[in-house]
Amino acid sequence: MREQVVGAYVVRRFLLMLLTLFGISVIIFVLLRVMPGNIVDVLFDAAGYVNPREKAKIEAELGIDQPIAVQYATWIGGLARGDLGYSYVSERPALEEILPRIPVTAKLAALALAFAVLIGVPLGVISAVRQDSGLDYLLRVLSLTGLSMPSFWLGLLILMAFVAYFGTIPIYTEPPATVWQELLLLSVPAAAVGFRSSALMMRLTRSSMLEVLRQDYIRTARAKGAPERSVNYHHALRNAILPVVTVIGIEAAFLMGGLIITETVFNVPGVARYLVTALTQRDYPIVQNLVMFVAVIVVLINFLVDMLYAVLDPRIKYSGS
Numbered sequence: 001m002r003e004q005v006v007g008a009y010v011v012r013r014f015l016l017m018l019l020t021l022f023g024i025s026v027i028i029f030v031l032l033r034v035m036p037g038n039i040v041d042v043l044f045d046a047a048g049y050v051n052p053r054e055k056a057k058i059e060a061e062l063g064i065d066q067p068i069a070v071q072y073a074t075w076i077g078g079l080a081r082g083d084l085g086y087s088y089v090s091e092r093p094a095l096e097e098i099l100p101r102i103p104v105t106a107k108l109a110a111l112a113l114a115f116a117v118l119i120g121v122p123l124g125v126i127s128a129v130r131q132d133s134g135l136d137y138l139l140r141v142l143s144l145t146g147l148s149m150p151s152f153w154l155g156l157l158i159l160m161a162f163v164a165y166f167g168t169i170p171i172y173t174e175p176p177a178t179v180w181q182e183l184l185l186l187s188v189p190a191a192a193v194g195f196r197s198s199a200l201m202m203r204l205t206r207s208s209m210l211e212v213l214r215q216d217y218i219r220t221a222r223a224k225g226a227p228e229r230s231v232n233y234h235h236a237l238r239n240a241i242l243p244v245v246t247v248i249g250i251e252a253a254f255l256m257g258g259l260i261i262t263e264t265v266f267n268v269p270g271v272a273r274y275l276v277t278a279l280t281q282r283d284y285p286i287v288q289n290l291v292m293f294v295a296v297i298v299v300l301i302n303f304l305v306d307m308l309y310a311v312l313d314p315r316i317k318y319s320g321s
Contacts, residue, residue, distance in 0.1 A: 013306055017299050024295045028288050029072050035282075075288065085285035089278075094285045098271070098293070105263070105270035108186050108193075109255035115194030116201055117248060123198075124205025124244075129232050131210065139202065146199025152261040155192040159265070162188075171267040189266040193259065197251045204247055208240040215239075242309060249305035253298035 056065070063071060078085055084094035127139040162170055176182035212218065213236050221231050256271070263273035271290060278286035 010307070013303055017303050020299055021292075021295060024299075025076065025288075025292060026072070028291050028295075029075065030068065032284055032288055033068050033071070075285075079289075079292075084289045087278075087286050088283045089281050089286075094289050097274075097286060098289060101269060101271045101274050102293075104268060105256060105259060105272060107182070108190055108259060108263070108268060108270060109252065111183075111186050111190035112194040112197065112255055112259075113248070113252050115190055116197035116251060119194070120198035120201030121205050121244060124202040125209055125232065125237060127202065127206045128209035128213065140206075143199040143202045146195050147203070149196065151193045151196050152265050154195060155189060155262055155265045158188055158192055172269060186268070189259075189262050189268060193255065193262050197255075200251070201244060201247060205240065205244050208243050209236055212236045212240040245305060245308060249301045253294075253301045256294055256297045 063074065066074075075085070082095075084098070086092065087094050087097050090097060123139055123142075127136045130136050159169055159171070162168055170185055170188045172185060176185055209232075213232075218231060218236055221235050222228075226235070259268075259270060260272040260276055262268070263270045264276070271293070275287065275290045278290065
């Protein structure tokens with residue numbers, strides 16, 4: 001019976017995910033088209049003159065003279081076939097422009113998330129277990145510092161420190177020759193971004209742990225003589241981790257599309273930085289496909305987090321409501 005209920009829940013969530021992606025695709029497409037100006041206006045403004053006949057010819061070649069509904073149907077049909085269209089600026093297939101940048105952003109986001117989880121969650125547990133101690137106050141101040149400090153400003157400070165102490169600047173100037181060199185280049189911006197995320201996870205882990213540690217079953221476990229480590233990490237942390245998992249999912253989704261400033265500061269040739277460039281150039285195929293890619297990542301991560309809840313906490317019930 002439970003398997004049927006879980007299966008129905010998964011199907012509902014999957015259909016809701018598809019409906020959400022459809023709504024996002026419509027919003028993305030329409031908003032880009034109602035923005036003042038288009039790629040043809042940009043080209044003619046740069047040239048300094050407007051030839052109506054030439055302008056109409058280019059619009060027809062690019063297909064932007066057709067009704068919005070027709071343009072949307074053409075785009076969605078291309079997505080279904082794996083055809084993302086061509087970049088208006090480089091005139092290369094959009095897929096060739098986007099694919100090389102995805103691994104760069106994915107690696108940066110993964111390193112930042114790993115830094116945040118490996119630092120934030122353990123420190124949050126320690127802060128909760130050592131509540132109101134000197135170490136707890138120190139960690140709370142550290143977390144507030146991380147939440148208050150913009151990642152781009154921290155990145156600039158890191159760059160200045162590298163220049164002052166090492167005489168070098170850890171930014172992309174050319175593709176790294178080795179995996180180790182790439183790891184070193186990405187670890188610096190990842191730490192700058194991950195510091196804020198780790199502070200958020202540390203505070204959330206602390207508050208969630210404190211709430212769980214006050215529960216009756218924790219007192220019962222201690223009364224039965226269970227070791228303090230077992231009480232804290234087996235009984236308490238397992239039940240306090242659900243809100244943290246939610247935040248980890250949100251941060252993972254954010255990092256895939258929210259690294260615009262960080263990638264710009266550290267000259268990282270990733271998806272987020274390229275999205276801003278394409279947006280300023282009115283490069284519709286690049287912008288709408290990149291935003292759609294980020295939307296798919298966000299929705300998919302939220303779907304996986306929902307599925308992970310049942311694994312972490314078997315008490316969760318999937319009702320038909």
